[in-house]
Amino acid sequence: MTEGGYTIVPYTIAYANELVADPIYFEWHAHEYRLTYGKPRRGDWVNGILRARVRDWRNRPDRRGPERMRKLNTARQWRCMDRLLCQVCGGPATDRETGRIPWALTKTVFERTGPDSGRTNAPPSCLSCIPKAMEQCPMLRDDFTFYTVASTTSAGVLSDLYDHGICDRPILAKHNVFVAWDAVRYHAYALAVAQVVELHGMKSL
Ligand SMILES: [Zn+2]
Secondary structure (H helix, E strand, C coil): ECCEEEEECCCCCEEEHHCCCCCEEEEEECCCCEEEEEECCCCCCEEEEEEECCCCCCCCCCHHEEEEEEEECCHHHHHHHHHHHHCCCEEEEECCCCCEEEEECCCHHHHHHEECCEEECCCCCCCCCCHHHHCCCCHHHHCCCEECCCEEEEEEEEEEEEEECCCCCCCEEEEEEEEEEECHHHHHEEEEEEEEEEECCCCCC
């Protein structure tokens, strides 16, 4: 994105040096195999699902390297969902006047679950960033619906699902699969790349 000739890098986009290539393995844990990093750390798992590691150096221009427009920073996407932050500027997305949360959604990131509810892995956008996002993001421009949302709940993760290969090596089986927090049988095989939330009280504009 550009503004006044400067590139705007959306808050959720990863920079080159934030990407982490630590290998994952299957390990025997609590009577089943599960995915793990070679040297596990506290915070690698969220509700029993391994989360993709990434650094968060958005405020360290000296270290972060160039942006990678097609790569998501999982840590910042997660924070956007937890705290309802704008995916473009990283500020609070909730409209102070109405208390509702603006949300621009394309078909590819949205699954309807009821007349006024649905699931998405795309964080909200604040009102002042929506025109910028529309102008610059070809996917949004071509096919989007603009909603406001009353509230959200965490639904699960968007993940890569792995099969257990020889020597405990994981083999990627499916990419971008939604795994709900209560779909416990898949948790050990999933590497979470984004948090999915359920939107409630949706109104389209
Ligand atoms: Zn914003």
